[in-house]
Structures are given as structure tokens and as C-alpha cells.
Amino acid sequence: MKKSKLVLVGNGMAGVRALEELLKIAPDLYEITVFGAEPHPNYNRILLSPVLAGEQTLDQIVLNPLSWYGENGITLHLGKKVVSIDRQRRIVKAGDGTEAPYDRLLLATGSNPFILPVPGKDLEGVIAYRDIADTQTMIDAAAKYRHAVVIGGGLLGLEAANGLMLRGMQVTVVHIMPWLMERQLDDNAGRLLQKSLEDRGLKFLIGAQTESLIPDKDGRVMAVRFKDGLEIPADLVVMAAGIRPNTELAEKTGLHCNRGIVVSDTLQTTTDPRIYAVGECAAHRGIAYGLVAPLFEQGKVCATHLAQFGIGRYTGSQTSTKLKVTGIDLFSAGNFTGGDGAEEIVLSDPFGGVYKKLVIKDDKLIGACLYGDTVDGSWYFKLLRDGRSVNDIRDKLMFGESNIGDVGHEGHSKAATMADSDEVCGCNGVNKGVICKAIKEKGLFTIDEVRKHTKASASCGSCTGLVEQLLMFTAGGDYSAAPKKKAMCGCTDASHAEVRQAIRERKLLSIDAVYRGVGWRTPNGCASCRPAVNYYLLSSWPKEAQDDPQSRYINERSHANIQKDGTYSVIPRMWGGETTADELYRIADAVVKYKIPTVKVTGGQRIDLLGVKKEDLPAVWKDIGMPSGHAYAKALRTVKTCVGSEWCRFGTQDSTQMGKDLERALWRMYAPHKVKLAVSGCPRNCAEAGIKDVGVIGVDSGWEIYIAGNGGIKTEVAQFLVKLKTADEVLEYSGAFLQLYREEGWYLERTVHYVSRVGIDHVKKKILDDAAGRKALWERLQFSLDGEPDPWFEFDKAAVDTRQFATVGAV
Amino acid sequence: MADWKRICHIDEIPVLGARRIARSSGPDIAVFRTADDRVFALLDRCPHKGGPLSQGIVFGDSVACPLHNWTIGLATGAAREPDHGCTARFAVSLVDGVVHLDAEEIKTRELA
Numbered sequence: 001m002k003k004s005k006l007v008l009v010g011n012g013m014a015g016v017r018a019l020e021e022l023l024k025i026a027p028d029l030y031e032i033t034v035f036g037a038e039p040h041p042n043y044n045r046i047l048l049s050p051v052l053a054g055e056q057t058l059d060q061i062v063l064n065p066l067s068w069y070g071e072n073g074i075t076l077h078l079g080k081k082v083v084s085i086d087r088q089r090r091i092v093k094a095g096d097g098t099e100a101p102y103d104r105l106l107l108a109t110g111s112n113p114f115i116l117p118v119p120g121k122d123l124e125g126v127i128a129y130r131d132i133a134d135t136q137t138m139i140d141a142a143a144k145y146r147h148a149v150v151i152g153g154g155l156l157g158l159e160a161a162n163g164l165m166l167r168g169m170q171v172t173v174v175h176i177m178p179w180l181m182e183r184q185l186d187d188n189a190g191r192l193l194q195k196s197l198e199d200r201g202l203k204f205l206i207g208a209q210t211e212s213l214i215p216d217k218d219g220r221v222m223a224v225r226f227k228d229g230l231e232i233p234a235d236l237v238v239m240a241a242g243i244r245p246n247t248e249l250a251e252k253t254g255l256h257c258n259r260g261i262v263v264s265d266t267l268q269t270t271t272d273p274r275i276y277a278v279g280e281c282a283a284h285r286g287i288a289y290g291l292v293a294p295l296f297e298q299g300k301v302c303a304t305h306l307a308q309f310g311i312g313r314y315t316g317s318q319t320s321t322k323l324k325v326t327g328i329d330l331f332s333a334g335n336f337t338g339g340d341g342a343e344e345i346v347l348s349d350p351f352g353g354v355y356k357k358l359v360i361k362d363d364k365l366i367g368a369c370l371y372g373d374t375v376d377g378s379w380y381f382k383l384l385r386d387g388r389s390v391n392d393i394r395d396k397l398m399f400g401e402s403n404i405g406d407v408g409h410e411g412h413s414k415a416a417t418m419a420d421s422d423e424v425c426g427c428n429g430v431n432k433g434v435i436c437k438a439i440k441e442k443g444l445f446t447i448d449e450v451r452k453h454t455k456a457s458a459s460c461g462s463c464t465g466l467v468e469q470l471l472m473f474t475a476g477g478d479y480s481a482a483p484k485k486k487a488m489c490g491c492t493d494a495s496h497a498e499v500r501q502a503i504r505e506r507k508l509l510s511i512d513a514v515y516r517g518v519g520w521r522t523p524n525g526c527a528s529c530r531p532a533v534n535y536y537l538l539s540s541w542p543k544e545a546q547d548d549p550q551s552r553y554i555n556e557r558s559h560a561n562i563q564k565d566g567t568y569s570v571i572p573r574m575w576g577g578e579t580t581a582d583e584l585y586r587i588a589d590a591v592v593k594y595k596i597p598t599v600k601v602t603g604g605q606r607i608d609l610l611g612v613k614k615e616d617l618p619a620v621w622k623d624i625g626m627p628s629g630h631a632y633a634k635a636l637r638t639v640k641t642c643v644g645s646e647w648c649r650f651g652t653q654d655s656t657q658m659g660k661d662l663e664r665a666l667w668r669m670y671a672p673h674k675v676k677l678a679v680s681g682c683p684r685n686c687a688e689a690g691i692k693d694v695g696v697i698g699v700d701s702g703w704e705i706y707i708a709g710n711g712g713i714k715t716e717v718a719q720f721l722v723k724l725k726t727a728d729e730v731l732e733y734s735g736a737f738l739q740l741y742r743e744e745g746w747y748l749e750r751t752v753h754y755v756s757r758v759g760i761d762h763v764k765k766k767i768l769d770d771a772a773g774r775k776a777l778w779e780r781l782q783f784s785l786d787g788e789p790d791p792w793f794e795f796d797k798a799a800v801d802t803r804q805f806a807t808v809g810a811v
Numbered sequence: 812m813a814d815w816k817r818i819c820h821i822d823e824i825p826v827l828g829a830r831r832i833a834r835s836s837g838p839d840i841a842v843f844r845t846a847d848d849r850v851f852a853l854l855d856r857c858p859h860k861g862g863p864l865s866q867g868i869v870f871g872d873s874v875a876c877p878l879h880n881w882t883i884g885l886a887t888g889a890a891r892e893p894d895h896g897c898t899a900r901f902a903v904s905l906v907d908g909v910v911h912l913d914a915e916e917i918k919t920r921e922l923a
Contacts (some may be wrong), residue, residue, distance in 0.1 A: 527868040527875030807833040809818030
């Protein structure tokens with residue numbers, strides 16, 4: 001079959017990313033030709049500033065070396081600007097006469113800098129700041145000349161000014177608006193920024209209007225004159241007063257343009273469906289995006305359409321700006337200026353160099369502007385995007401969540417201040433230098449890409465916030481403008497919510513039915529989605545859906561915890577942490593008989609037998625004769641208790657009995673993630689109920705229930721839910737909350753993350769305000785658990801494949 | 812001419828699962844069965860930290876190591892990018908549903 005011809009005009013980040021996405025899904029569909037006006041392969045334009053500042057070299061910012069084009073069979077025309085498109089004959093023509101026919105055409109012509117229409121704008125030494133050539137001009141000028149003027153105090157202008165200053169020039173930034181970066185910052189933050197840049201040696205003329213640029217006798221710029229008569233020396237003038245979509249070619253071709261080439265949700269131009277446009281030149285629903293993440297999202301959708309899958313739709317991006325200007329942290333997103341009906345929460349510490357403003361409207365976060373401390377930027381951005389009510393967390397909102405765990409990275413919360421040798425990811429031993437190197441050398445842009453290539457933040461995720469900061473510093477720009485919907489895994493475009501909804505509404509009962517019904521790209525999923533789908537099936541349709549042991553992680557398949565040497569650990573259940581002499585004798589006998597090397601007391605008041613051989617597991621279970629502790633499962637683990645009023649002189653309630661009752665009512669309960677409970681008999685809280693998924697604290701007049709605590713990566717104190725009178729109520733409310741979590745939590749989402757996602761108000765509405773709903777939840781949980789087998793004894797009923805405990809083929 | 816040693820019937824291996832073969836000397840061998848009833852054999856050790864691949868989740872033509880989730884190709888024994896490493900493969904003969912391994916390979920390959 002003859003291949004169709006695809007021509008890309010514009011060899012920049014957006015267009016080439018679209019090609020990369022296309023090659024991933026349909027490598028052989030097109031014969032591809034690329035035209036680039038610049039004489040360089042695709043490079044990371046965001047990193048021109050570090051190049052200017054002397055922190056990186058041009059070679060380091062190349063994203064696709066020339067060899068990449070060759071390897072993918074792409075014909076590349078460098079330094080050739082396309083000047084016309086013949087839509088009837090479907091041919092593009094470059095300035096030098098080179099022609100290329102197309103079946104599909106992709107325009108990614110980017111944007112042009114806006115040049116102030118003042119006398120002298122064409123003088124030598126007056127440039128824009130857009131590409132490698134501009135950057136080189138600045139570098140050369142800095143070596144020869146002394147005075148630079150940058151017109152425009154936006155992101156680009158400040159980066160240019162900083163770079164020139166670092167190269168030894170005296171730099172003045174001219175900004176017509178009342179404060180710097182007025183599109184990203186409010187006046188307070190803008191002024192803090194100015195102050196801090198002045199401390200570093202930059203000069204500012206705020207509100208100054210440029211009248212003309214004055215030449216010297218050789219026709220090179222010599223000075224800038226302002227409307228108020230002031231004149232300042234300038235050997236180099238950089239225009240950084242904004243960009244405009246480059247629609248010159250499109251307009252000449254007769255494509256509809258309105259502040260960009262107008263495109264549909266499939267990134268096709270509205271005029272000619274054979275022609276697509278992505279990137280800064282495209283106007284989608286009236287917006288031309290100038291940030292990387294939206295361009296990449298567009299590229300992805302465009303690629304699926306070019307590949308004739310026709311499934312993707314681009315529906316727009318919400319963007320945030322998180323920038324690093326000369327060692328200063330800034331973050332802004334949404335509407336940070338407020339306005340009618342908006343409320344503001346402000347924290348201002350000018351001496352400490354910290355300023356934060358949050359804008360709230362109708363109980364929702366609609367904007368954020370952070371200066372000096374941006375570690376919570378991605379959390380605010382998430383709240384903004386999700387649009388969830390922040391009423392319940394309003395009092396804590398300003399202090400942030402900090403997308404960083406409490407441990408594992410030496411207490412660092414600011415990646416910028418870390419040395420290259422400092423460890424970022426304590427799980428996988430990845431230090432800052434390794435991550436930055438990978439981001440630069442492999443051209444990584446997203447947290448997922450960093451995880452794949454370096455393993456940083458790929459295990460416990462505690463350092464995700466730090467890695468995000470590193471991405472921001474190193475790759476620049478706006479890594480965090482994520483798509484609104486997150487696919488479950490690489491096998492599908494469906495989100496967790498969509499998969500669960502399909503299972504419920506269409507009553508899907510098997511993994512195969514889900515894969516066929518929801519549209520999976522892989523025949524039998526992957527190690528990430530299969531356990532999730534299996535859980536959604538079982539939790540949605542108890543007693544009906546078929547459990548698939550082969551879709552469970554090994555621990556839940558063998559009902560024991562795999563250890564680093566391939567042996568297993570066995571933790572029998574001890575109701576409420578109580579045991580007896582008989583049980584201890586049996587455990588001791590088993591330890592001797594099966595030569596179990598280590599016996600350890602766990603944090604959950606149980607006994608762990610470590611180093612059991614897999615073939616011994618069934619016999620160990622049988623000899624010990626105690627129920628499974630489910631210490632290996634995404635399920636109810638322990639109910640930790642203090643001794644309570646039975647023994648303790650301070651105890652107000654019988655916490656041990658309460659714990660035992662809870663454990664007997666809830667054991668064998670599978671959940672999105674592990675679930676831990678604790679019951680304390682008085683507010684001294686010896687059972688540490690404040691950091692459990694459900695914590696119960698006895699007081700003289702009854703029981704207080706706390707939910708969604710966590711003692712792991714991120715220590716999170718549980719939130720008060722309700723005060724109850726009787727033990728029966730404790731069972732009902734705790735059970736109802738856990739059932740809600742089972743029905744609404746995403747697989748591998750702990751209660752702390754679940755509640756922070758939906759908000760505690762949502763939980764209160766379901767559990768406290770709706771008595772009938774609460775009882776129904778509690779009944780559904782009891783129905784699910786009724787007759788659930790103990791997998792250590794009822795192998796058939798629990799679908800335990802006992803063949804796994806034996807080897808095959810004596811050899 | 813290979814000396815094929817009978818291991819088991821294919822039905823003794825779970826679909827999308829694996830079984831272990833204990834050798835008289837050397838580490839175990841893992842035999843895998845895919846959804847479409849192909850059978851592969853690898854040394855039961857992940858090239859990363861020696862995890863028992865037989866205990867992993869099998870999907871497509873791959874298995875995810877149970878220790879740190881490296882993905883190993885069943886046909887090649889190679890770790891999927893960006894990880895690097897390779898585990899030893901063993902030849903498999905599947906005749907009338909009976910799985911055989913090469914006796915010589917069992918005896919001599921990867922005994923350390």
C-alpha cells in the first residue's frame with residue numbers, strides 16, 4: 001500500500017511532539033516531511049534562558065537530534081521557510097523553491113515576537129528574544145557591549161535580563177504596566193519580585209513608555225528615549241513585549257484565523273479538514289496556548305486523529321505558571337485578582353520574602369498567586385482543576401498540603417537549595433544530580449517520564465513534590481498543566497471513575513468484559529490495571545463477580561507477604577491484639593518445626609513469622625490454627641487497642657472489647673488499599689488512634705470517631721467525624737464509612753487521599769446527615785462480608801490455587 | 812538432537828500464570844503460560860534483584876517481577892526499557908499439550 005504523505009510546517013516543540021505521538025501509535029502510516037525555518041533540529045525553546053545565562057549549552061537543549069529524523073524515515077528541510085500552500089494541488093512550497101505534496105498537512109508555525117512600532121526598531125542591536133539566533137546575538141553582544149535594555153517585564157523579558165546580567169551587562173528592564181509580570185502576579189507579588197531582582201543588580205523603569213531608539217553614527221542603537229524625555233544608554237535592546245500567533249502562512253492560504261489558526265477539538269482547521277494546526281499558532285475555542293503542556297496534549301490528540309483512530313478530543317487545558325526567574329519561586333494559576341463575589345486569603349511576610357494569595361469564590365478555589373514558597377502550587381492547582389469545595393479545609397488552606405512526604409529526603413522541601421549529591425528519592429536512592437541529568441539528556445517533561453527513566457518518586461511517591469520542582473527548574477515551564485482526566489494506565493484512556501461506572505451501570509462481571517466493553521488496547525491489561533479492575537468488579541458486584549487470582553498481586557494470591565529473598569512472612573490474626581498461651585505454644589512449635597528464622601512483633605500488635613518457604617505455607621497455617629491476618633492484602637489489617645477500662649486505671653471505656661468487635665465485624669474486608677483501625681480507651685490515646693483510617697477514642701460519655709489518618713509516608717492526623725454513645729453505633733458508623741471508601745476510593749488510594757479528594761463534608765453528608773444511606777452502606781458491607789472465606793483454610797471458596805505451593809517436573 | 816524432558820501438562824500451569832521447576836542444583840526455573848496458551852521458560856530470577864519471576868503477574872508476553880515491578884519479556888528474558896538487564900531463557904517444546912524442557916539446559920544453564 002502506498003503511504004499517505006504528511007507534511008509538517010514548523011520544526012518546533014509542538015509539531016515534533018505530535019509526530020512523536022503519531023510514530024508511537026502508527027509508525028508506518030505516513031511518509032513524513034518536515035520544514036523548519038531555523039537551521040536547527042527540534043530544540044527545547046524554554047531552555048534558551050539557561051543557555052543565555054550560561055548554565056546550559058545549545059547542544060544540551062536539542063530534543064530530537066538529526067539522527068532521530070533519519071531513524072524515523074523523516075525528510076527534513078532545515079533553514080527552509082514555507083512561503084505558500086496550494087490547497088487545490090495539495091503542495092507546500094518553501095522560499096527556496098523546494099516543494100512537497102501532502103495528503104495531510106500539520107501547521108505548527110509557532111508565534112512571532114511583538115515588536116514595538118517605534119522609530120529605530122530596525123536598528124542594528126535591536127532584537128527580539130525568540131530563537132537560537134536571538135540568543136546567540138545576545139551572547140555575542142554581552143561580550144562586546146556594556147548597556148542592555150530589555151523592553152517588557154514579563155517572564156521572557158526578565159529571563160533575558162537575568163541572562164544578560166549574568167553575562168556582565170548592565171541591564172535595565174522597561175515595563176509599561178504598573179508592576180512586573182502583571183499577567184501572572186498581583187501587585188504585591190510583583191513588587192516583591194522587583195525588589196529581589198533589584199537586590200541582584202537589575203534596574204527597572206516601571207510605567208515608562210518608550211518613544212524611540214536612537215542610533216549612533218554607524219547605525220547601531222545607542223540609547224532609548226522615553227516619552228517623559230528621559231534617555232538611557234543602550235548598546236543592545238531586547239524586545240520582549242509579548243508574542244503573537246504566527247498565522248502569516250495560514251492567512252495567505254485562506255485558512256480562517258482569529259488570534260490564531262482556528263481549530264476544532266480534533267485540531268483540524270475549520271476551513272480545511274486536511275490541514276491541522278497545533279501549538280502556539282493554533283486558536284482552540286478562542287485560546288492560543290503558549291505553554292508546553294497544552295501543546296503536548298494537543299499533539300497527542302492530533303496524532304490519534306492523524307492515525308485514523310479518531311478517538312481523541314482536545315477540550316482545552318487549564319494552565320498554571322510556575323516559574324523560576326533567577327532563583328525566585330513564583331506560582332500562579334487561575335483568577336488571582338479576585339473580583340465580584342470573590343474572597344481572598346492572604347499571607348504576607350515581605351521580610352521573609354514570602355507572599356501567598358488564594359482566591360475563593362462560591363466555596364471553591366479559583367486562583368492562587370504564590371511568591372517565595374511555591375511548594376504547594378501543584379496542590380492548589382489540583383484543587384482549582386478539580387473544582388471541589390474547599391469549605392471544609394478553608395482554615396488550613398493557606399498552610400498547604402505540601403505534596404511531599406515527611407520523611408525520606410532529609411527534610412528538604414525546596415529542591416533549589418539541594419546539592420546535586422542530596423538524595424531526593426529515598427526509596428530508590430536517586431539524587432538530585434541524576435534526576436536533573438536525565439531530564440536534560442532525555443528531554444523529559446512529565447513526572448511519569450521522570451519516574452520511568454530514573455525511578456525517582458516511582459515507589460512510595462513521597463518525593464513527588466520535589467521531583468516536580470526539579471522538573472520545573474530543569475525543563476522549565478509548566479509541567480503541571482495536566483489533562484483533566486487521568487487514564488488508569490497505558491492500556492486504556494478510561495479513568496478509574498469511568499471504569500467503575502461502566503462496571504456498575506452495565507453490570508460487567510469479568511475482567512474480560514471490562515476490557516472489551518470499555519476499550520482496552522492490550523489483550524489482557526498489565527500488572528497495574530488488572531488488580532484494579534479485579535477490585536472494582538468484586539467491590540461492585542459481591543457474590544456475583546468472579547475473583548481472578550491471576551489478576552492479584554502475589555501477596556494476595558499466596559496469602560502471605562513476599563520477602564526480598566522470595567520467602568514469605570506469615571502474620572496470623574490476633575483479635576484486638578490479644579493472644580493466649582495456646583496460640584503462643586502453637587506459634588512456637590511451628591517456628592521450630594518449619595525452621596522459621598525470624599519472629600517479630602509488628603506495629604499492629606501481632607506476631608510476624610518471617611522467612612517461611614512457599615511450600616510450607618499451607619502447613620504453617622494449619623499448624624498455627626489461627627485465622628489469616630490479611631497482613632498481605634489491600635484489606636482490613638489490624639485493629640490496634642489499648643487495654644482500656646478492663647485493666648487501666650485511667651480507662652473510661654472497654655477499648656479492647658470494642659476493638660475485637662470491630663475486627664470481627666470487618667475482617668476479610670478487601671478495600672482499595674490497606675485499612676488500619678485503632679481503639680483507645682481514653683484521650684491519652686495509647687493505641688495511636690489519631691493516625692489510623694478509622695480511629696476510635698473512648699471518653700467518659702461515649703466514643704469519638706476519627707477518620708482518614710495516616711502514619712506512613714505523610715503523617716496525617718485523622719479528622720473528627722462524630723461522637724457516638726454506644727458500641728453498636730461505633731460499628732455502624734465505622735462500617736458505613738469504610739463501605740463508602742470501598743465504593744468510591746480509587747484502587748491504591750488510602751483513606752487519607754480519598755477523603756482529601758472528595759472532602760470531609762462529602763463524607764459527613766453521606767454518613768452523618770443521611771441516616772438511611774448510612775444504614776444501607778453498613779448493610780451492603782455486611783452483605784459483602786457475609787460468608788467470606790478465610791483464605792488460609794477454605795482454599796476452594798477463596799479461589800486459592802494450591803498448585804502454586806508445589807513445584808512441577810522433578811528435574 | 813535435544814533431549815526433551817517432560818515437565819508437566821500445560822493445564823497444570825494457570826492461564827496468565829506460572830509454575831516453578833525445582834532443579835537438583837541451581838536456582839528454580841519458571842514456566843509461564845500466556846492467555847493464548849503459549850509457554851515460555853525463564854530462570855526464576857529477575858535480573859534486577861533476583862526476584863522470583865514465577866510469582867509475578869503475567870500479561871501479554873511479559874511478566875511483572877513481584878519485588879520491584881520490573882517488566883520482563885517472556886520470549887526474550889529482557890527487561891523492558893528504561894530498565895536494563897536480561898534473565899536466562901530456556902528452550903520449551905510444547906507437544907500435544909505437554910511442556911518439555913531441554914534436559915541439557917536444565918543440567919547446565921545458570922547454576923550459580
